Each structure stands twice: as structure tokens, then as C-alpha cells.
Amino acid sequence: MKILYIEDEKEINEWLRAELTKAHYEVYAFKSYHEFKEHHSEEITFDLAILDVMLPGLDGFSIARRLKKEQTNLPIIMLTARSQLEDKLEGLSIADDYITKPFQVEEILARMQVLLRRFEKDEEVISVKHLEINLKNKTIINTNNTQEILLTQKQYALLNYFIVHGNQILTKEQLYEAVWNEDYIDGDKTLMVHIRYLREKIEEDPSHPEIVETNRGIGYRVRL
Numbered sequence: 001m002k003i004l005y006i007e008d009e010k011e012i013n014e015w016l017r018a019e020l021t022k023a024h025y026e027v028y029a030f031k032s033y034h035e036f037k038e039h040h041s042e043e044i045t046f047d048l049a050i051l052d053v054m055l056p057g058l059d060g061f062s063i064a065r066r067l068k069k070e071q072t073n074l075p076i077i078m079l080t081a082r083s084q085l086e087d088k089l090e091g092l093s094i095a096d097d098y099i100t101k102p103f104q105v106e107e108i109l110a111r112m113q114v115l116l117r118r119f120e121k122d123e124e125v126i127s128v129k130h131l132e133i134n135l136k137n138k139t140i141i142n143t144n145n146t147q148e149i150l151l152t153q154k155q156y157a158l159l160n161y162f163i164v165h166g167n168q169i170l171t172k173e174q175l176y177e178a179v180w181n182e183d184y185i186d187g188d189k190t191l192m193v194h195i196r197y198l199r200e201k202i203e204e205d206p207s208h209p210e211i212v213e214t215n216r217g218i219g220y221r222v223r224l
Helices: 010-022 033-039 060-072 086-093 103-116 153-164 172-180 192-202
Strands: 002-006 024-031 048-052 076-080 097-100 124-126 131-134 139-142 212-215 219-222
Touching: 002 010, 002 033, 002 060, 010 024, 010 103, 033 103, 048 060, 048 103, 060 076, 060 086, 076 103, 097 103, 153 172, 153 192, 153 219, 172 192, 172 219, 192 212
Parallel strands: 002 024, 002 048, 048 076, 076 097
Antiparallel strands: 124 131, 131 139, 212 219
16 A cells, blocks of 8 residues: 655654554655655555645645545545644545544554545445445445335435545535535524434434434534
8 A cells, every 4th residue: 555645744754654664554755745746756646645734835735635636536634733623624624534643653544444445446335333335236234133224315315425524524514515515504404304314214322323423513423
């Protein structure tokens, strides 16, 4: 697996590069976007990118946007010391995961493995808690009783969007605009109603959901 890593702090750059190499990843580490473009061969395609936000020249958010345009299926992790809510929301609206410094190497390795599994082109079945979701056939099986769970078109679209953006905290605006293709109007209860009905079908205990989590003041998330 080839990993692109851009981090301008020398000690962190060298430490994480060494740790990822120990974990048998092929790491291409740079300290800026300029250095990356100057030394990167376009013949090399990456399996995952890890980007610091605060970089000299082009920042991590802007780099993520450019990388996604060039390779739409490239999973990206934002790595930063900035913990403000606005920064997290911006990072998650562009990238696929967001980790705040300081962090343990075990955490980033686990997050990487989740993203790499999710972005594998041949992956068709995703397991979430007691659910087995076949993305090709659009079927959902409750593995506790082997029964198929039937969802409406909008319920499945919601669940699928959660799966595609697994581990991300998604805002009400993001979810509504992605599933309904309309601008979200503050105070509209449509999304909340659909999430409630979705939980009633897929959660073991809808009053204490473990699949579709609520992150108060931000939005919802499904952990993969």
C-alpha cells in the first residue's frame, strides 16, 4: 500500500513515516505541496493520503480538494492540532477522516485500515454491528436472525451515504442535501423523521442506537 504523507513538522514527519514503514506501508513523505509536486512521479498512484492542515504554501484542505479531483476514490485523513468545531466540519466535508494531535500510532493505523477496506474496489459486503450490507445487491441482513431488513428508497440512500462516509460526523445539511438533492431549510424535521424510522428498522434498541450515532450539536455518524 502506497501512502502519501504531507507534514511540515520534521519530528512528527519522521516519526510517523517510520511507524507506518514498520507497519509495512510504502510511505512517500513530504513537507509541503510544493515539495510533493517537485519530487512526485505521476506514474505513482496512492492508496491513501494523510495531510496536515497547517502547511507552508497550500494548506491541507486545499491539497485534499486537488487530490480528490485527480483521484476521486482516494481516501484522505486530515491530521492537525486544530480542534475547533469549524475546522473539524470543514475537514470532514472534504476528507474521509479527521484526527486531532496528539494521537497514538495505533489510532491512525486503525483508521487507515478502516478506510482502506472501505475503498477497496472489490468490496461488496460491509458489516456494521449485527448488519450485513451488500452494496451491490442493496440488501441488508440482520445476522442475529438471518432476516432481510427492507428499507424505503430514502432510508437506504441515507444508510448508504453513512456507509460511504463511514466514521465521519455528517451534518444535517450534508445528509439532507446529499439524499434529497435540495438545500436544507433550518427547522425542517424531514431528516430527523427518516433517521428515526431507519433506526426502528436497523437498531436492536432504537431508543439507544448503536449504529446511527447522534453527535449533539454536530450531526450523525456510523462507525465502521
